[in-house]
Amino acid sequence: DGGITQSPKYLFRKEGQNVTLSCEQNLNHDAMYWYRQDPGQGLRLIYYSQIVNDFQKGDIAEGYSVSREKKESFPLTVTSAQKNPTAFYLCASRSGQGRDGELFFGEGSRLTVL
Amino acid sequence: AQKVTQAQTEISVVEKEDVTLDCVYETRDTTYYLFWYKQPPSGELVFLIRRNSFDEQNEISGRYSWNFQKSTSSFNFTITASQVVDSAVYFCALSEAGNYGQNFVFGPGTRLSVLP
Numbered sequence: 001d002g003g004i005t006q007s008p009k010y011l012f013r014k015e016g017q018n019v020t021l022s023c024e025q026n027l028n029h030d031a032m033y034w035y036r037q038d039p040g041q042g043l044r045l046i047y048y049s050q051i052v053n054d055f056q057k058g059d060i061a062e063g064y065s066v067s068r069e070k071k072e073s074f075p076l077t078v079t080s081a082q083k084n085p086t087a088f089y090l091c092a093s094r095s096g097q098g099r100d101g102e103l104f105f106g107e108g109s110r111l112t113v114l
Numbered sequence: 115a116q117k118v119t120q121a122q123t124e125i126s127v128v129e130k131e132d133v134t135l136d137c138v139y140e141t142r143d144t145t146y147y148l149f150w151y152k153q154p155p156s157g158e159l160v161f162l163i164r165r166n167s168f169d170e171q172n173e174i175s176g177r178y179s180w181n182f183q184k185s186t187s188s189f190n191f192t193i194t195a196s197q198v199v200d201s202a203v204y205f206c207a208l209s210e211a212g213n214y215g216q217n218f219v220f221g222p223g224t225r226l227s228v229l230p
Contacts, residue, residue, distance in 0.1 A: 033218070042205065042222040088157060094218075100147050100166070100209065103218060105159040 002027045006091050006106035013078075013085070013113050021076045021109045023091035031094040032074040033103065036060060036087045043090065049074055078111060086113045116141045118208050118221035126227045127196050135191040135224045137206030143167075148182065148189045149207040153223070159205065165189065196228045 004025045013019045025032065031050050035043040045058030049068040063082025068074055078085045089109045095101030117140040127133045139148065150162040163173060165182050173180045177194045193200055206221040 043220045045218075090157075090159065092159075102149055102161045102164050103151075103159075103207075104161065105151075108157040110157075 004091055004093055004104055004106035006089075006109050009107065009109060011109060011111045013111065015113055016080045018077055018079050019085075019111065021078070021089055021091075021111070023074045023076065023106060024072055025074075025091075025093045025104075026072060027093055027095070027104060028071070029093035029095055029104070030071065032068070033092040033094065034058075034064075034066065034074070034076045035090045035092065037090060037108075038087050046076065046089075085111055087111060116143075116146075116208050116210055116217070116219050118206050118219055120204075120206055120221035120224050122224045123222070124225045124227070126229060128229050129198060130195050132192060132194050133196050133226065133228075135193075135204050135206075135226065137189045137191065137221060139187050139189065139206070139208045141187075141208060141210055143210040145210075147209040149209070150180065150189075150191050151205045151207065151220075153203040153205065155202070162191075193226075196226075198228050198230055201226060201228045 007022045033048045034046040036046055037043050044060050046060055046064050047055055047058055047066040049055035052068055052071050055066050055068050063079055065077045091106045092103040094103050119138045146167045148165045151159045153159050163180055170182050179192045181190045203223045203225045205223045208219050210217045
């Protein structure tokens with residue numbers, strides 16, 4: 001079945017450590033996105049990528065980094081510079097060449113900093 | 115700038131009641147798209163519907179229906195005969211066709227609790 005796979009589902013990290021969240025899609029979508037969701041809050045855009053080897057900062061990119069070396073993959077690294085990284089992270093891809101299609105989401109990764 | 119407002123933070127209903135979730139949007143574009151997503155407790159966002167700005171026909175899908183009114187910039191979502199499985203957070207979203215990447219804006223969400 002086509003879809004988006006995020007891993008790990010749960011992740012614990014000590015302060016000062018970098019962690020990488022994986023996002024893989026087999027929907028053949030060009031556009032991919034990372035969102036952050038805090039308890040009781042909406043979704044905030046971290047980074048997005050319209051095409052391989054290109055990505056753009058979203059509204060809250062500080063303390064995060066991404067890469068887009070393959071169409072199928074868009075990993076997110078939460079660096080030690082992110083002051084409050086505990087959150088639920090959602091990866092998405094978009095149909096319609098990133099213009100007008102809907103977003104398809106993965107199941108999310110819940111990061112907790114100890 | 116584009117914006118989506120969902121004024122109802124939380125709604126509680128008893129099973130079999132009808133419930134309407136409100137969504138009001140702001141955009142300067144004449145071509146745009148509206149969406150509704152459901153987020154159950156598991157966390158994954160599930161796509162429910164997509165509507166473009168040129169199509170004001172109301173949509174019905176089983177117990178779900180959507181009322182799109184450009185005159186009031188609203189795209190409301192009604193669940194008829196609600197069920198416990200409808201309990202979730204529902205997000206309304208707006209996308210402007212002419213802008214790439216950051217053009218997908220979500221509302222803050224409405225948490226719906228359907229009590230047995």
